[in-house]
């Protein structure tokens with residue numbers, strides 16, 4: 249099976265992990281800060297807090313921004329469920345902003361209308377979480393301008409996006425967001441097996457996330473509320489979590505980060521080949537904004553005939569090609585429908601979902617693989633149109 253996404257592990261990656269296994273620290277050693285430094289260097293963010301996965305990073309980002317009971321958070325319905333779940337972990341309410349029909353990213357028109365209505369109703373969100381679907385950056389300038397006007401904080405869910413840029417600046421630099429979150433799941437751009445990170449320009453937000461990542465515990469003498477009783481003494485100041493990244497994960501991450509530019513270049517090369525190979529088919533490719541370079545996590549296409557999607561999906565899978573669909577709209581998940589969302593709430597997201605198919609895209613693919621995928625897709629479209 250040609251996987252839709254897959255890690256790229258080198259001999260150097262393996263050696264880096266083995267080194268940690270033979271070292272003193274498996275957790276809470278020097279590799280996590282080194283990995284955070286490498287992400288700071290790549291994104292130009294002053295602070296980065298590495299955690300066990302991006303879901304944990306989204307949770308901590310919400311908590312650091314003060315999200316709690318009585319608050320509202322808005323995100324995109326075309327995302328992985330974690331983009332919404334993080335608000336519910338904090339006891340807040342979640343709502344969704346409809347997407348742009350072409351990019352599948354949060355629509356700034358819908359956002360502007362929804363913010364104006366929410367202000368009237370006294371129901372403004374505390375935080376909005378735009379998601380860079382496939383690594384294609386949202387219209388962050390417009391989102392940041394709106395957020396500022398209404399006094400709303402912004403977390404970018406850039407789980408798909410490390411190594412990408414927007415307006416000539418790296419994603420994660422936080423020019424248009426309070427916090428950016430990246431995922432290092434094996435299908436993403438670089439991997440730490442499981443892993444995530446939050447970047448920010450704000451020292452206090454970084455400090456808050458670092459504190460909550462490790463049980464809300466304080467050891468620094470200057471921070472203690474009582475006299476220190478001895479070298480063993482620590483205080484718990486908040487209800488934190490164990491969201492720490494291990495040294496093994498961080499060592500893999502440091503090694504992978506050395507190939508970040510290479511990974512993104514290869515993904516963009518493959519995407520260019522897809523554009524050429526698929527040019528005459530009855531579909532359109534989901535493409536990034538002009539003023540950005542996408543990390544190209546996913547190759548999503550929109551079919552002109554959505555009714556063929558299911559048969560085409562089965563045809564491709566039978567041919568050994570692991571096509572996928574990113575994503576089923578979050579608000580139509582049974583869990584979210586039980587909370588009151590219903591079909592028709594977000595018409596653009598629901599229409600986008602019907603049209604989309606994800607083709608394989610990862611650095612291990614060859615020109616021959618892409619030709620095979622494109623050929624099979626062509627055959628599949630002919631076969632299912634006749635059927």
Ligand SMILES: *Cc1c(COP(=O)(O)O)cnc(C)c1O
Nearest residue numbers: 301302303328330407431433443
């Ligand atoms: C993968 C992903 C997450 C969650 O990442 P984990 O590291 O698996 O927790 C969150 N949001 C989006 C958009 C993702 O694709």
